[in-house]
Amino acid sequence: xxxxxxxxxxxxxxxxxxxxxxxxxxxxxxxxxxxxxxxxxxxxxxxxxxxxxxxxxxxxxxxxxxxxxxxxxxxxxxxxxxxxxxxxxxxxxxxxxxxxxxxxxxxxxxxxxxxxxxxxxxxxxxxxxxxxxxxxxxxxxxxxxxxxxxxxxxxxxxxxxxxxxxxxxxxxxxxxxxxxxxxxxxxxxxxxxxxxxxxxxxxxxxxxxxxxxxxxxxxxxxxxxxxxxxxxxxxxxxxxxxxxxxxxxxxxxxxxxxxxxxxxxxxxxxxxxxxxxxxxxxxxxxxxxxxxxxxxxxxxxxxxxxxxxxxxxxxxxxxxxxxxxxxxxxxxxxxxxxxxxxxxxxxxxxxxxxxxxxxxxxxxxxxxxxxxxxx
Amino acid sequence: xxxxxxxxxxxxxxxxxxxxxxxxxxxxxxxxxxxxxxxxxxxxxxxxxxxxxxxxxxxxxxxxxxxxxxxxxxxxxxxxxxxxxxxxxxxxxxxxxxxxxxxxxxxxxxxxxxxxxxxxxxxxxxxxxxxxxxxxxxxxxxxxxxxxxxxxxxxxxxxxxxxxxxxxxxxxxxxxxxxxxxxxxxxxxxxxxxxxxxxxxxxxxxxxxxxxxxxxxxxxxxxxxxxxxxxxxxxxxxxxxxxxxxxxxxxxxxxxxxxxxxxxxxxxxxxxxxxxxxxxxxxxxxxxxxxxxxxxxxxxxxxxxxxxxxxxxxxxxxxxxxxxxxxxxxxxxxxxxxxxxxxxxxxxxxxxxxxxxxxxxxxxxxxxxxxxxxxxxxxxxxxxxxxxxxxxxxxxxxxxxxxxxxxxxxxxxxxxxxxxxxxxxxxxxxxxxxxxxxxx
Numbered sequence: 105x106x107x108x109x110x111x112x113x114x115x116x117x118x119x120x121x122x123x124x125x126x127x128x129x130x131x132x133x134x135x136x137x138x139x140x141x142x143x144x145x146x147x148x149x150x151x152x153x154x155x156x157x158x159x160x161x162x163x164x165x166x167x168x169x170x171x172x173x174x175x176x177x178x179x180x181x182x183x184x185x186x187x188x189x190x191x192x193x194x195x196x197x198x199x200x201x202x203x204x205x206x207x208x209x210x211x212x213x214x215x216x217x218x219x220x221x222x223x224x225x226x227x228x229x230x231x232x233x234x235x236x237x238x239x240x241x242x243x244x245x246x247x248x249x250x251x252x253x254x255x256x257x258x259x260x261x262x263x264x265x266x267x268x269x270x271x272x273x274x275x276x277x278x279x280x281x282x283x284x285x286x287x288x289x290x291x292x293x294x295x296x297x298x299x300x301x302x303x304x305x306x307x308x309x310x311x312x313x314x315x316x317x318x319x320x321x322x323x324x325x326x327x328x329x330x331x332x333x334x335x336x337x338x339x340x341x342x343x344x345x346x347x348x349x350x351x352x353x354x355x356x357x358x359x360x361x362x363x364x365x366x367x368x369x370x371x372x373x374x375x376x377x378x379x380x381x382x383x384x385x386x387x388x389x390x391x392x393x394x395x396x397x398x399x400x401x402x403x404x405x406x407x408x409x410x411x412x413x414x415x416x417x418x419x420x421x422x423x424x425x426x427x428x429x430x431x432x433x434x435x436x437x438x439x440x441x442x443x444x445x446x447x448x449x450x451x452x453x454x455x456x457x458x459x460x461x462x463x464x465x466x467x468x469x470x471x472x473x474x475x476x477x478x479x
Numbered sequence: 480x481x482x483x484x485x486x487x488x489x490x491x492x493x494x495x496x497x498x499x500x501x502x503x504x505x506x507x508x509x510x511x512x513x514x515x516x517x518x519x520x521x522x523x524x525x526x527x528x529x530x531x532x533x534x535x536x537x538x539x540x541x542x543x544x545x546x547x548x549x550x551x552x553x554x555x556x557x558x559x560x561x562x563x564x565x566x567x568x569x570x571x572x573x574x575x576x577x578x579x580x581x582x583x584x585x586x587x588x589x590x591x592x593x594x595x596x597x598x599x600x601x602x603x604x605x606x607x608x609x610x611x612x613x614x615x616x617x618x619x620x621x622x623x624x625x626x627x628x629x630x631x632x633x634x635x636x637x638x639x640x641x642x643x644x645x646x647x648x649x650x651x652x653x654x655x656x657x658x659x660x661x662x663x664x665x666x667x668x669x670x671x672x673x674x675x676x677x678x679x680x681x682x683x684x685x686x687x688x689x690x691x692x693x694x695x696x697x698x699x700x701x702x703x704x705x706x707x708x709x710x711x712x713x714x715x716x717x718x719x720x721x722x723x724x725x726x727x728x729x730x731x732x733x734x735x736x737x738x739x740x741x742x743x744x745x746x747x748x749x750x751x752x753x754x755x756x757x758x759x760x761x762x763x764x765x766x767x768x769x770x771x772x773x774x775x776x777x778x779x780x781x782x783x784x785x786x787x788x789x790x791x792x793x794x795x796x797x798x799x800x801x802x803x804x805x806x807x808x809x810x811x812x813x814x815x816x817x818x819x820x821x822x823x824x825x826x827x828x829x830x831x832x833x834x835x836x837x838x839x840x841x842x843x844x845x846x847x848x849x850x851x852x853x854x855x856x857x858x859x860x861x862x863x864x865x866x867x868x869x870x871x872x873x874x875x876x877x878x879x880x881x882x883x884x885x886x887x888x889x890x891x892x893x894x895x896x897x898x899x900x901x902x903x904x905x906x907x908x909x910x911x912x913x914x915x916x917x918x919x
Binding site: 121122123124125126127128129130132161162168169170205210213214390392394399401403474 | 834
């Protein structure tokens with residue numbers, strides 16, 4: 105218990121800061137790639153409700169397994185895929201609606217806002233009414249995905265040799281940064297996912313009328329990736345030259361669980377969600393992003409003036425009723441500071457800060473100890 | 480939206496105390512934690528990327544190749560990272576990883592540079608054996624040109640770091656004390672005076688076993704510590720802190736010459752076990768390779784040989800494999816828990832803001848213009864009352880499904896949401912209380 109306090113000057117001794125800690129998160133396809141991943145799908149959990157598929161980084165029955173993400177798919181009621189004959193039709197519609205209303209909310213006339221390929225959400229472009237959703241776990245995204253760092257590498261070859269060298273494309277959120285390129289939505293900041301310049305971007309532009317090849321949305325705080333199904337579609341137009349020769353062109357052969365080489369339309373209409381997600385995972389080589397954790401801190405500058413704290417209340421400071429560090433009465437006192445106690449206005453101890461090594465204090469020096477409290 | 484205020488008895492704060500069981504088994508220079516075998520990975524050598532007996536903080540990078548790619552450029556696609564790692568950018572706040580020294584932070588990095596760390600971060604028990612714990616180096620006096628024997632800096636600074644703390648616990652048991660005098664304890668049956676032999680830990684051989692706090696939490700639970708020495712699979716000695724005062728007393732073999740003797744002490748709060756018992760064990764005691772470079776008979780000062788201390792078959796020979804060790808105890812974790820009771824009284828909480836609460840297809844607005852925005856006041860609530868009969872709609876009843884409880888601070892800012900496992904049907908006459916628990 106100190107016999108004297110050194111009060112803080114509230115205007116200059118206490119500073120609040122925010123530090124951003126990041127982690128680079130690569131989610132390689134060796135973990136979750138269909139059938140050829142490390143654990144032959146022991147790390148993939150399907151549920152009896154069949155609404156989504158959970159991906160772990162280790163067989164999920166092990167306590168060591170971390171949940172990485174959930175994947176599912178869905179389409180709007182207005183989609184041409186919506187039909188009573190489609191497999192899990194209601195679930196796919198519900199899934200799309202749930203994601204859309206959670207992330208985007210409602211339009212001014214009370215309709216669920218559809219996912220759109222621009223940042224105004226007032227576009228006349230064709231909305232993304234069929235989508236694949238990747239819900240990254242909080243463990244991976246922490247406070248949010250760092251803007252401008254997301255990439256999704258997808259195999260574009262045929263089903264059997266999807267990973268043939270050179271036949272991959274990388275979808276990124278290249279236009280987003282901490283300074284712009286995003287829009288604020290109900291689900292937090294939203295950015296756009298772009299296909300790289302080349303055949304796919306041209307294909308998207310030709311088919312959906314979207315310049316720049318926007319193929320999805322990314323919600324940074326929610327950690328949700330919305331990937332338009334149209335990225336997996338061949339151009340039906342014969343005007344698109346050399347499509348058969350292009351190695352960067354997506355194949356329409358996505359395939360289902362049984363490797364039946366279904367088209368993306370076939371997956372949405374003729375396969376269950378779990379089977380379609382198996383097929384989708386077969387095409388994902390890599391997902392990489394940097395996450396962000398905001399660490400809020402208070403920094404307290406504890407001043408030790410020259411004429412204070414030169415004595416100690418430690419019992420070992422005196423020996424036979426004499427100050428141990430003095431040989432004669434006129435010797436200057438010396439103390440060693442090991443701990444800073446921080447008290448509230450009522451003199452109650454709130455926290456202590458320990459020094460890694462004691463600091464010598466005598467009347468010839470002044471110290472400022474920087475105490476940092478993270479929370 | 481109306482808010483309900485917590486009343487005095489609605490919020491309870493308490494501490495949940497748990498006593499996790501911890502067991503280490505040491506054999507063939509491998510430490511096994513809680514009997515967990517060494518799991519091989521499909522990609523990495525160990526599935527958890529840490530050796531057996533280690534805890535992996537966060538358990539990141541399970542069975543992955545540890546590769547940071549171009550570490551200074553996270554997200555670089557030309558050499559992408561294959562494993563998770565943290566990084567931080569040097570900014571004015573002065574934040575850094577503890578692995579970056581103050582000097583390195585100032586000289587090796589400029590503002591904007593990226594400092595990287597690595598995962599997994601791991602911890603395990605470790606053992607140090609000191610033949611003379613308090614030994615000091617010689618000191619050379621340059622003025623006189625003489626060597627001052629045993630007056631230099633400590634050879635074992637870790638021991639000196641513990642000396643004060645050991646003396647501090649001297650009030651708990653005298654066996655913590657660094658020094659103790661030989662004192663008479665009474666007379667034996669032959670009428671001879673018996674003594675408790677004194678000691679000076681500075682000159683003793685000490686076996687220090689360090690236990691990181693991640694294994695036990697706040698403190699090791701007194702009375703729960705057990706150390707077992709096995710020779711060729713047979714138990715030849717066991718220590719327990721039966722008095723709960725830190726003394727490790729031999730309890731097995733029962734009735735043996737050293738039964739009841741104190742072989743060491745436990746520092747419960749700091750997570751250290753210090754063993755000084757140097758009597759032979761086994762019937763008969765046999766030499767084994769357990770001391771660095773030589774052989775000796777089983778003694779407590781050799782307990783735990785092989786736990787990250789360099790002792791192993793390669794250095795000590797095959798007889799080392801005769802020894803195996805078991806150390807078990809209970810930790811103690813204190814978790815502050817805040818419990819909140821939220822109430823949905825009858826006649827209250829009976830309307831939802833969910834858009835599906837009203838009938839589908841009704842116009843939201845009655846009038847809207849540049850000066851007027853008027854919602855449709857005649858919208859009907861959807862009747863979701865379940866009917867027991869086919870093709871029959873039950874009569875309308877006012878009911879909602881409660882799916883989550885939101886908690887706001889005094890400034891009406893949302894600070895937490897509790898989601899129910901299943902939505903609860905609430906009719907107007909129902910009275911519900913929800914119990915929310917938050918570990919902090």
